[in-house]
Amino acid sequence: MEMPKPSPQVLSRKSEIIARLSRVLHESAIIEDPVETRAYECDALTAYKCPPMLAVLPSNTKEVSDVLRICHEEGVPVVPRGAGTSLAGGALPTADCVILGVARMNEVLEVDYDNRFIKVQTGRTNLSVTGAVEEEDFFYAPDPSSQLACAIAGNIAMNSGGAHCLKYGVTTNNLLGVTMVMMDGSVVEIGGAHLDAPGLDLLGVICGSEGQLGVVTEATLRILRKPEGARPVLMGFDDNEVAGQCVSDIIKSGILPVAIEFMDTLCIKACENFAKAGYPDCHALLIVEVEGSEAEIDHQLSKIVEIAMRHNPVELRESQSAEESAKIWLGRKSAFGAMGQMNDYMCLDGTIPVSSLPEVLRRIGEMSEEFGLPVGNVFHAGDGNMHPLILFDANKPGDLEKCEAFGAEILKLCVDVGGCLTGEHGVGIEKRDLMSHQYAPADLEAQMAVKDVFDPQWLLNPAKVFPLDVSEARRIAAE
Amino acid sequence: MKQMRPETEAELAELVAGLKEPVRIAGGGTRGVTGPDTELNVSGLSGITLYEPGALTLVAKAGTPLAEIEAALDAEGQQLAFEPMDHRALLGTSGDPTIGGVVAANVSGPRRIQAGACRDFLLGVRFVDGRGQVVKNGGRVMKNVTGYDLVKLMAGSWGTLGVLTEVSLKVLPKPEAVATLVWEDRGWTATSKLFCDALCSPFEVNGAARLPECGGKPSRTVLRIEGFEQSVKYRVGKLLELFAEMKPDQVVTDPVENAGIWREVRDIEPFADKPGNVWKTSVKPTDMVRVASDNNPNRVVGWGGGLIWTLAPEGEDLRAALCDVQGHSTLVRAAPEEMQTLGRFQPENAALLALTQGIRARFDPRSVFNPGLMG
The missing domain is CATH 3.30.70.2190 (Alpha-Beta Plaits)
Structure with missing residues (x-):
C-alpha cells in the first residue's frame, strides 16, 4: 500500500513541535518514545503499519483546538483516531504525522430523556453510550460488531452501521449535532437537540468524512426507548438463491424485521465449531429478528415462517427462550473471530442490491477457485451489505497480495452490479485506490472540493479516501 | 418570463455550461421558490428508472411527478415513509410536485420523528453542477459509506449547489x-x-x-x-x-x-386560507412550551413539539422573538418584500456561513443557481 513520503521539514522540527505541544498538553498526553508510538502504528487493518512521529491524547475540546492550531501552523499532518478499530486503515499513520487520539475524552455531558438525546465526548465507546441510558430502558441504535471497543468519534468518521440498521438506520440517521474542531483550531457547533439544518446539511457531510474535515469532540446522539422484546428465527436453506428469494419475499410482505443476517456454508461451519450455536449443516443460513411485545413477535414470526415454508427450508427454528436467542446471535456475532481461528482473513464490506445476491455469491465462488483462496460470506441481507471474509496465510509469501487482488475483484463486482465498495467500514486506505472504479473524476472532484473548504492545506488524514494520484496536486500545492 | 426545459441530463448539462445569466430552478413550481425571471424547468426529466419492491429501492428522474411515484409504490403496498408535505394549499401554488423538488427542499412530514426525514431516505443523487458537469454520489443501495456523503448535502440545498437530475430513495411497506x-x-x-x-x-x-x-x-x-x-x-x-x-x-x-x-x-391546512406570514420553527421538543408562551393560538405543531408552524401577523419578526431559544426558523410564506427583509432562512453564524459559502462557491462558482435563495 503506497503512502506519501514523510516530509523532511516536519521530521526535522520534531523537537520544536513537541516543545510547543507540551505548553498546551499535560506531559502524559504526549507520546514520543518510539516504543510507545508503536501502539499507534496501525488500527484493526493490521496488514499495514507505520509508527507516527507523535501521538497526543487531549482531554477536551480546548486541548484538541490547541493541538490542531499548532499542527496547522507547523504544517504537520494529523491523523485522528477513535479506538483504532477501523477495518479500513482509517487511522493508519504516516511517519511524519501526529496521531490525535480521543480516548481520554469519554464523559457523558448531558442526558435528556424527554427530548430523547444524549450528549457525549466522542472518545466514549459505542456500547457505553447505551450503558449510560440503559437504566431508563433507552438505547443508542447503531450497533457495529466492534461496539464494545469502538469510539463514537470513529463511528461518526466512518458513518458506522450494524446489524440492526435495517430498522434504525446508521450513524448519520442518529446523529443530531456535533462540536467539531477545524484544522486551524477554530471550533464550530453544528446541529443540536433540534432536527434539520437551517442551511446546508453540513452535519450530513461531516458524518462519514473519515476524519478529513475536522475532529469531532462532542456529539449529540438520538436515543430510543427499548422495544418490549425481540426474538430471532433461524432458517436454513440448501441453496443461496432460494435464501435470497426468501429475504426479498419477507421484505415485500410488509414486515420490517430489525435484522436479517445471512451466512454461507463456510461461515456456518466455522461459527458452529466456535460457538456451538446449534446451526444446521446447510448452504445458507438466515437469522431474522423482529421486535415488539410477545404477541406482536408471535404474529410477525408466524408470517415470516409462513413465507419461509414456501421455500422449503431444511431447518426452521423459532427461538423459545432468551438463552436460545442469545445462542443464535452468539454464532453470528462471533463469525469474524471464528474465521480468524481458521486462518488470517481479510474482511470486505461491499454492498449490493439485494436482487443481485445469488449472482454475486456465484461469482465469488468462481473467483475463489481461480485465486485458490477460500471465502466465507456473512452479511446483512436486508440491506445488501456483504462481508466476504477471504482466508489467507500471512506467513506465506505472496498470499497477502493474492488476497488483496481477490478482494479488489470482489469489490469491483459489487460496484458493477449496482452496489458500492463499502457499506459501513469506510474507504480508508483499503478501498482508496478502487474509488476510481466507482466514481468518475468529476464525482471525486466534487468530494475533494468539500475537503478544500474545511481543510485547505490538506493536513487532516490526507492520504486516505482519494487515490493518491487523484489527490496529489492538492496535497503538493498545500505543502 | 423565459423558460428552459431540457429533456435529458446531457441537454441540461450543456445548457448549464452555456448559461449567461442566473436561473430559478423549478420542478412543479409548488414550493414557493422565488428568484431570477429565467426558469430552468426540470419537469422534462421524468420517469421511474428502477423500482425493486423486494429491495425497498426506487430510482427516478428528478422531474418525475410525486403522484406518479406514489401510485407506483401504492401498487406494491409501499410508500415514501417520510411523508412529504404538499405545499400547494398553504402557498396557493398549482402544478405537480416533483420528486426532485421534494429532495431539493428536504420536505418531510409528521413521521419524521420516528422514520426520519427525506434526507434519511435518500440513497443517491445525480446532479449537474454550476459548471455544467454531471456529478453522481451515493447509489441505490441502503448502506453506502464510499466517499463523502454529498447526498445529504444535496438534500435541502434548494438547488443552490446543483440541479438534481436523478434521485434514488429507500421506500418502506405501507402499514396495514x-x-x-x-x-x-x-x-x-x-x-x-x-x-x-x-x-x-x-x-x-x-x-x-x-x-x-x-x-x-x-x-x-x-x-x-x-x-x-x-x-x-x-x-x-x-x-x-x-x-x-x-x-x-x-x-x-x-x-x-x-x-x-x-x-x-x-400540509398545515389550518393556515391555508388565512392571511398572514407562515413560519416553520425547529426546536428541542420541550421548548415548544416556551415558543408557544406568546399566546398566539395559530400554531400547528408536529414532531412531538420539535416543529412549530406559526401563523403570524405581517411585519412580525418571529425569529427575533425566539432569539434565546436554540433552533431555527424558516419563513415559509410571506409577501415578496417581507421575504426579502426578514429573510427566508435563519442566518447562520460566521463560521458556518464561511463553510456554506465556500461549498457553494465551488459547486456553483458563477452563482447561477437560485442566487440569493439561501442567503
Missing part, C-alpha cells in the same frame, strides 16, 4: 392499520407531557402533533400508531393504560378519517 388518539382543548404544558410520555414509550408512536382550533373544531392534540392491525390494537390499549389519568377524548381507527387528520397536520 392506523389509529389516532385525540385529546381536545389541551394546553401547551399538557400537550408537551403527552408528547414526552408517548415518545418515551416503547409503542412506536410515529406522529405527535397539535392542531389549533379551526373550522368549528376545538384544538386537538393527536398521537398516531401504525402497523399490523393486531399490533395497532395492542399498542393503542397500552397507550390508554399509560394515559389512564389523562384519557383521550377519542380514538380514531377509520382509515379515511385518519388520513384526513394527518393531512391537516402534514
